[in-house]
Amino acid sequence: MKNIEKQIFNIGLIGLGNIGTKVAEELLQNDKFNQIFNLKTVLVRDLEKYYNLALKNKKFNVGNRKIAFDLVDVPEKIIEDENIDVVIELIGGVGPASEYVKKSLIAGKHVITANKELISKQIDELLHLSNKYNSKIKFEASVGAGIPIIELVLELSRQNQIRNIRGIINGTSNYILSKMSEDGSNFEDVLKEAQNLGFAESDPTNDVDGFDAKFKIAILGALAFKSEIPLESIYVDGIRGITNKDFEYAKELDLNIKLLAFAEKEGSTIFAKVHPILIPINDPMAKVDRNYNVIEIEGDLIGKLWIQGEGAGNNSTTSAVLGDLMSLFDSRQSDMLFLNQNLKIRTIDQDINKYYLRLVVVDQPGVLAQIAEIFSKNKISIASVIQKDLYPDNQFVDLVIMTHSSIEKNIQDVVKSISLLKVVQQDPLLIRVQN
Amino acid sequence: MKNIEKQIFNIGLIGLGNIGTKVAEELLQNDKFNQIFNLKTVLVRDLEKYYNLALKNKKFNVGNRKIAFDLVDVPEKIIEDENIDVVIELIGGVGPASEYVKKSLIAGKHVITANKELISKQIDELLHLSNKYNSKIKFEASVGAGIPIIELVLELSRQNQIRNIRGIINGTSNYILSKMSEDGSNFEDVLKEAQNLGFAESDPTNDVDGFDAKFKIAILGALAFKSEIPLESIYVDGIRGITNKDFEYAKELDLNIKLLAFAEKEGSTIFAKVHPILIPINDPMAKVDRNYNVIEIEGDLIGKLWIQGEGAGNNSTTSAVLGDLMSLFDSRQSDMLFLNQNLKIRTIDQDINKYYLRLVVVDQPGVLAQIAEIFSKNKISIASVIQKDLYPDNQFVDLVIMTHSSIEKNIQDVVKSISLLKVVQQDPLLIRVQN
Numbered sequence: 001m002k003n004i005e006k007q008i009f010n011i012g013l014i015g016l017g018n019i020g021t022k023v024a025e026e027l028l029q030n031d032k033f034n035q036i037f038n039l040k041t042v043l044v045r046d047l048e049k050y051y052n053l054a055l056k057n058k059k060f061n062v063g064n065r066k067i068a069f070d071l072v073d074v075p076e077k078i079i080e081d082e083n084i085d086v087v088i089e090l091i092g093g094v095g096p097a098s099e100y101v102k103k104s105l106i107a108g109k110h111v112i113t114a115n116k117e118l119i120s121k122q123i124d125e126l127l128h129l130s131n132k133y134n135s136k137i138k139f140e141a142s143v144g145a146g147i148p149i150i151e152l153v154l155e156l157s158r159q160n161q162i163r164n165i166r167g168i169i170n171g172t173s174n175y176i177l178s179k180m181s182e183d184g185s186n187f188e189d190v191l192k193e194a195q196n197l198g199f200a201e202s203d204p205t206n207d208v209d210g211f212d213a214k215f216k217i218a219i220l221g222a223l224a225f226k227s228e229i230p231l232e233s234i235y236v237d238g239i240r241g242i243t244n245k246d247f248e249y250a251k252e253l254d255l256n257i258k259l260l261a262f263a264e265k266e267g268s269t270i271f272a273k274v275h276p277i278l279i280p281i282n283d284p285m286a287k288v289d290r291n292y293n294v295i296e297i298e299g300d301l302i303g304k305l306w307i308q309g310e311g312a313g314n315n316s317t318t319s320a321v322l323g324d325l326m327s328l329f330d331s332r333q334s335d336m337l338f339l340n341q342n343l344k345i346r347t348i349d350q351d352i353n354k355y356y357l358r359l360v361v362v363d364q365p366g367v368l369a370q371i372a373e374i375f376s377k378n379k380i381s382i383a384s385v386i387q388k389d390l391y392p393d394n395q396f397v398d399l400v401i402m403t404h405s406s407i408e409k410n411i412q413d414v415v416k417s418i419s420l421l422k423v424v425q426q427d428p429l430l431i432r433v434q435n
Numbered sequence: 436m437k438n439i440e441k442q443i444f445n446i447g448l449i450g451l452g453n454i455g456t457k458v459a460e461e462l463l464q465n466d467k468f469n470q471i472f473n474l475k476t477v478l479v480r481d482l483e484k485y486y487n488l489a490l491k492n493k494k495f496n497v498g499n500r501k502i503a504f505d506l507v508d509v510p511e512k513i514i515e516d517e518n519i520d521v522v523i524e525l526i527g528g529v530g531p532a533s534e535y536v537k538k539s540l541i542a543g544k545h546v547i548t549a550n551k552e553l554i555s556k557q558i559d560e561l562l563h564l565s566n567k568y569n570s571k572i573k574f575e576a577s578v579g580a581g582i583p584i585i586e587l588v589l590e591l592s593r594q595n596q597i598r599n600i601r602g603i604i605n606g607t608s609n610y611i612l613s614k615m616s617e618d619g620s621n622f623e624d625v626l627k628e629a630q631n632l633g634f635a636e637s638d639p640t641n642d643v644d645g646f647d648a649k650f651k652i653a654i655l656g657a658l659a660f661k662s663e664i665p666l667e668s669i670y671v672d673g674i675r676g677i678t679n680k681d682f683e684y685a686k687e688l689d690l691n692i693k694l695l696a697f698a699e700k701e702g703s704t705i706f707a708k709v710h711p712i713l714i715p716i717n718d719p720m721a722k723v724d725r726n727y728n729v730i731e732i733e734g735d736l737i738g739k740l741w742i743q744g745e746g747a748g749n750n751s752t753t754s755a756v757l758g759d760l761m762s763l764f765d766s767r768q769s770d771m772l773f774l775n776q777n778l779k780i781r782t783i784d785q786d787i788n789k790y791y792l793r794l795v796v797v798d799q800p801g802v803l804a805q806i807a808e809i810f811s812k813n814k815i816s817i818a819s820v821i822q823k824d825l826y827p828d829n830q831f832v833d834l835v836i837m838t839h840s841s842i843e844k845n846i847q848d849v850v851k852s853i854s855l856l857k858v859v860q861q862d863p864l865l866i867r868v869q870n
Contacts, residue, residue: 032594124774154772159467159754242866246864249833253837278866278868280869301581301750301753302744303750305581305744308741308742309738309739310737315735315738316737316738322594339662343704351706356681356685358680390680398680431710431713432713433713434715
């Protein structure tokens with residue numbers, strides 16, 4: 001049981017792969033975390049191999065300790081350690097992760113996991129254990145990495161009847177489909193490229209055959225509708241059969257191909273599926289490319305809500321794990337919010353932008369030269385000028401001037417000087433241009 | 436002070452306008468809420484006027500009471516009522532809302548407000564009061580209505596260094612700019628149309644001159660960077676000067692015009708501004724149209740995260756207010772999560788989709804007739820057929836068949852039958868088409 005008087009959380013970490021290593025580094029090196037968390041013990045399978053790796057990682061070296069935590073290969077040293085408050089499970093798969101997670105919950109420890117397979121298969125059992133033993137289980141990293149989609153679904157489902165969820169929730173297959181659509185390349189070539197870039201695993205089955213998306217939509221659906229969705233009830237079709245020809249035909253029909261996951265509720269019936277789908281190229285979801293994930297949630301009050309971000313990667317997944325950790329810590333702290341940073345504030349004067357300036361000027365020789373000189377004096381370089389003759393009697397013209405990047409103060413001085421020119425007919429209109 | 440043993444929250448509502456009415460209706464009529472919340476007292480300015488309105492609203496009639504709550508015009512009847520746990524403030528503006536909110540916090544009551552002006556001007560003071568008197572203040576509805584952007588910024592800022600926020604956070608001006616861009620209409624006409632449709636107020640200053648967006652970005656920036664941003668430090672430029680000519684010129688340059696709000700942190704300096712900006716038409720933000728809001732948040736771990744939805748409207752704002760209420764309730768309940776709905780699960784058989792079916796067939800007479808007959812037997816109507824002759828020796832052709840909507844079971848039967856035809860060379864590829 002947690003001691004709510006304690007100032008620090010002791011943490012046991014299970015797994016020291018890419019994400020485990022990044023989580024450990026943040027816990028040890030980032031002042032935001034190492035003040036309130038103590039990474040006590042790390043469990044690995046091969047003690048010798050990881051001991052040598054850990055020795056080489058300078059970020060594991062805190063104070064005069066070569067490795068700041070206890071590196072162990074016996075799970076009991078975490079699960080049975082009464083001083084450990086939170087267990088972070090990052091080994092994936094059902095066994096032995098399931099055993100470690102359950103035993104930790106029963107021992108009253110909070111658990112954080114990124115394990116979508118485990119959660120999708122045992123969510124109901126794990127929530128019951130967590131409620132029974134007054135321990136919490138958090139799994140934000142299991143869907144969409146650092147995109148806080150689990151929290152969003154839980155939050156919205158409190159006050160909305162969620163009707164349906166659809167989304168691109170497998171970054172690897174989205175990367176492959178995007179590249180096929182862009183380049184006209186074929187599936188095998190893009191898969192190889194994705195594997196070389198680290199976007200796809202050497203065995204891509206989980207991603208390209210839709211199983212990863214199935215795990216994730218089972219979790220989202222269960223949380224949205226508060227009802228377990230057995231994996232075997234979820235229809236799954238992957239992207240292996242799709243060829244560059246299909247993208248050609250789709251383009252002729254103004255369509256693009258995406259792998260989408262769906263979960264819907266109608267009355268007291270729910271339904272979930274994962275399959276490739278042809279969507280109009282003007283649907284915003286058709287344009288979510290590369291390894292991006294997107295989830296659209298529709299609720300009775302909220303309408304359609306859309307959240308999008310990098311749904312994979314060590315940093316993004318680490319963000320979710322640390323977010324879960326902070327939320328456990330905050331809920332113990334009654335979550336007080338202070339604005340205690342007292343930062344300096346910059347004004348717009350030093351802002352650097354490109355600018356669009358529209359003027360109405362008298363149509364006579366020398367006007368542009370006069371205006372150009374004002375820009376030059378204020379050290380702003382003109383990128384282009386459009387002159388439009390739209391006025392009766394050709395008395396006036398519109399001048400649209402696009403500048404290169406310049407300091408805000410200088411363009412404000414330009415506008416002031418130009419406004420004073422007799423040949424200028426109205427207040428100039430200034431719009432900033434995105435860099 | 437709250438009594439944590441109590442099973443029910445007593446609620447005092449200040450303001451019975453559009454959103455107040457919708458909130459009251461949900462609290463009284465929705466079983467999700469009326470089991471745990473009791474709408475005890477509602478404060479209005481004009482007792483006689485609102486009493487008659489309330490009498491007419493059948494949704495305010497619960498049991499044999501004509502109006503289920505006490506309707507009062509004296510604020511003390513809420514602020515000094517020891518039985519009221521939560522005050523919901525929906526009158527807007529600084530005075531007298533500020534006084535009601537502060538007195539409620541000091542009395543130990545939780546406060547929920549949608550008041551962006553109040554929060555942006557007094558956030559630091561209100562948070563201090565809330566922390567001092569152990570009462571909570573929640574204001575999700577103050578930015579982006581039901582889009583839970585406040586919660587998202589708070590969540591991400593726990594484990595990320597947020598670098599910048601940019602977004603379209605005023606639905607009225609975005610509606611006006613979108614219409615001007617689409618139709619080439621001029622500002623005054625679109626403003627009038629927006630006013631008629633209820634998207635713009637009769638005095639549109641707050642929206643079109645950027646003040647509303649200024650309030651909102653001040654709140655988001657303060658929460659992201661944990662430092663107050665005085666409103667007078669925020670540069671603001673509105674959209675009044677923009678004409679249909681500017682949209683023409685922007686289009687020639689492949690640009691679109693949007694009113695964006697920005698908040699950035701660099702080192703220990705922060706900066707916020709609101710102004711129209713020209714952005715490339717291929718930037719996804721250039722395509723967020725109508726009354727939609729979008730916010731992009733960039734953090735060190737998370738990368739760029741994007742959330743989008745309806746940022747205004749009674750339902751959406753009510754969703755945020757009720758979400759705050761549920762979150763106060765859950766935090767008292769230690770926020771246990773159960774999957775207790777036990778819903779039925781539908782399989783894909785009854786799904787209705789359009790379909791894309793690609794076949795490789797022998798190029799000989801009668802093949803299409805054979806295939807079309809299979810569709811017809813299974814009651815699926817063909818929308819179009821593309822035939823592509825891409826093979827050497829013209830031995831085979833690709834047939835791409837698009838169907839009208841049909842039941843999944845029928846198309847599966849079609850695929851099975853077609854696979855058995857001798858003239859079909861490979862397994863057919865089936866992709867569903869978005870309705």
